[in-house]
Amino acid sequence: MSANLRTPLYDRHLGHKARMVPFGGWDMPVQYAGIAAEHRAVRTAAGLFDISHMARVDFAGPDALKLLETVFTNAVGTMKDGQVRYGLVCREDGGILDDVLVYRWPDGFAAVVNASNREKILAWLGRHQAGLAVAVTDRTFDTAMVAVQGPNAVPLVSGLFPDDVSHLKYYFAARTTYRGRPCVVSRTGYTGEDGFEVVVPNELAVPLWEELLGRGAVPCGLGARDTLRLEAAMPLYGHELNETIDPIRAGLGWAVKLDKGEFVGRAALQAAAAHGSKPVRVGLEVEGKRAAREGTSLTDAGGKPAGTVTSGSFCPWVDKSLAMAYVRPDLSAPGTALDADARGSTLAATVVPLPFYKRKK
Amino acid sequence: MSNPSDLRYLPTHEWAKLDGDVVTVGVTKFAVEQLTEPTYLELPAVGKVLTAGQAFGVIESVKSTSDVNSPVAGTVVERNELLVDDKATRRAADLSLVNDDPFGKGWMVRIKLAPGATLDHLLTAEQYDAQLASEGH
Numbered sequence: 488m489s490a491n492l493r494t495p496l497y498d499r500h501l502g503h504k505a506r507m508v509p510f511g512g513w514d515m516p517v518q519y520a521g522i523a524a525e526h527r528a529v530r531t532a533a534g535l536f537d538i539s540h541m542a543r544v545d546f547a548g549p550d551a552l553k554l555l556e557t558v559f560t561n562a563v564g565t566m567k568d569g570q571v572r573y574g575l576v577c578r579e580d581g582g583i584l585d586d587v588l589v590y591r592w593p594d595g596f597a598a599v600v601n602a603s604n605r606e607k608i609l610a611w612l613g614r615h616q617a618g619l620a621v622a623v624t625d626r627t628f629d630t631a632m633v634a635v636q637g638p639n640a641v642p643l644v645s646g647l648f649p650d651d652v653s654h655l656k657y658y659f660a661a662r663t664t665y666r667g668r669p670c671v672v673s674r675t676g677y678t679g680e681d682g683f684e685v686v687v688p689n690e691l692a693v694p695l696w697e698e699l700l701g702r703g704a705v706p707c708g709l710g711a712r713d714t715l716r717l718e719a720a721m722p723l724y725g726h727e728l729n730e731t732i733d734p735i736r737a738g739l740g741w742a743v744k745l746d747k748g749e750f751v752g753r754a755a756l757q758a759a760a761a762h763g764s765k766p767v768r769v770g771l772e773v774e775g776k777r778a779a780r781e782g783t784s785l786t787d788a789g790g791k792p793a794g795t796v797t798s799g800s801f802c803p804w805v806d807k808s809l810a811m812a813y814v815r816p817d818l819s820a821p822g823t824a825l826d827a828d829a830r831g832s833t834l835a836a837t838v839v840p841l842p843f844y845k846r847k848k
Numbered sequence: 849m850s851n852p853s854d855l856r857y858l859p860t861h862e863w864a865k866l867d868g869d870v871v872t873v874g875v876t877k878f879a880v881e882q883l884t885e886p887t888y889l890e891l892p893a894v895g896k897v898l899t900a901g902q903a904f905g906v907i908e909s910v911k912s913t914s915d916v917n918s919p920v921a922g923t924v925v926e927r928n929e930l931l932v933d934d935k936a937t938r939r940a941a942d943l944s945l946v947n948d949d950p951f952g953k954g955w956m957v958r959i960k961l962a963p964g965a966t967l968d969h970l971l972t973a974e975q976y977d978a979q980l981a982s983e984g985h
Binding site: 517518521522523526710714775776777778780800801803829830832 | 884885887888890906908909910911912913915
């Protein structure tokens with residue numbers, strides 16, 4: 488029997504005949520009707536995702552800001568109440584421990600952390616909170632989190648909450664209620680579409696899920712989440728990001744504020760920003776319909792090693808085979824032709840600008 | 849899951865159907881369900897000599913890439929051209945045939961058995977059903 492964790496929506500997923508897979512220590516739905524159909528539903532209407540596996544951590548106390556400024560590469564002190572900011576948690580040498588979202592509230596902070604990194608980040612926070620007046624609380628198991636993503640997300644959530652969330656700006660969040668219980672709604676997502684992520688107490692997970700389905704949201708699994716984020720060129724921890732890669736190489740320099748003051752990894756990242764000799768993240772368009780999967784070796788026109796694919800799939804909306812890869816800096820310019828070795832056959836690939844897909848605003 | 853009783857199977861989810869000395873080959877419904885929505889199929893050219901258990905093609909979905917293995921030793925005498933792009937007429941591959949009818953219209957190649965080759969080593973439908981059951985499907 489599986490020793491994996493289950494979200495409060497686990498039985499609903501089985502009821503919807505989802506195919507379940509282990510992911511980050513959890514049993515999660517990888518697909519319901521089919522990845523391509525779910526992917527298109529998010530691009531054209533609205534999809535509904537169970538993302539309760541993501542870790543949710545609260546920070547309270549007078550030194551909460553100090554702790555977050557120490558472990559987070561982006562600026563926290565300049566955030567407004569209700570603002571959400573993306574950034575990295577890095578080691579001293581600049582290697583990425585996780586990519587996280589930080590939320591600022593009038594009375595504290597919250598963070599959303601990758602499922603597979605929950606224990607690692609809690610331990611890291613524990614190490615850095617010594618001597619600080621801050622309480623770090625893991626809320627992952629008291630709450631559920633769902634994402635409503637797509638052009639119909641705004642009408643879909645209309646009237647669900649006593650506060651109007653349609654006016655929330657991108658990367659802002661509101662505390663409101665759902666069926667009389669506290670909940671958090673943020674204008675965030677991982678699909679390249681407009682949408683919301685909603686955190687509710689466990690016992691309201693099924694009612695919220697059913698209400699959103701009743702309003703026409705299409706249930707989507709992690710398979711579509713992966714192809715959607717690939718089209719939008721969003722990095723995924725364990726693929727584009729890991730402890731041997733720094734944010735500069737990953738193309739996430741915009742989320743590193745070297746001038747905000749001291750933080751863990753700052754010196755190493757300053758050096759990385761100044762030199763830039765290591766392979767960098769690029770987008771690849773692959774000829775034909777075959778995918779260049781994670782781990783595929785790339786060679787340059789002269790047959791020399793050029794880099795390695797970190798994510799690759801046929802992408803249902805742009806209708807192309809796309810990949811992200813780390814390649815030598817001299818091969819990172821758009822238009823550069825590379826060869827991908829896919830199980831013995833060579834696929835022609837071209838470096839293209841990221842993202843592959845950008846929604847019309 | 850019920851797999852047709854007149855076919856024989858490889859543990860890697862290919863089926864084989866003997867007709868005279870020609871074997872029609874495809875992948876099972878279970879394989880298609882695991883793959884989900886094939887997006888690309890690579891098939892060998894007519895005349896290609898195959899050995900039993902050897903990969904003769906590649907099938908891809910949004911999610912994964914898998915080999916397709918030959919159940920028998922022999923020579924490819926025909927392939928299902930509807931499953932591959934036709935560059936001359938610009939007709940695109942129709943992999944819905946594999947998705948919707950894997951045991952019928954979604955057949956992939958026909959192989960003329962090598963001298964002395966048989967299907968005796970392949971699983972019966974009953975054995976293949978038992979394999980799927982033992983894997984928890």
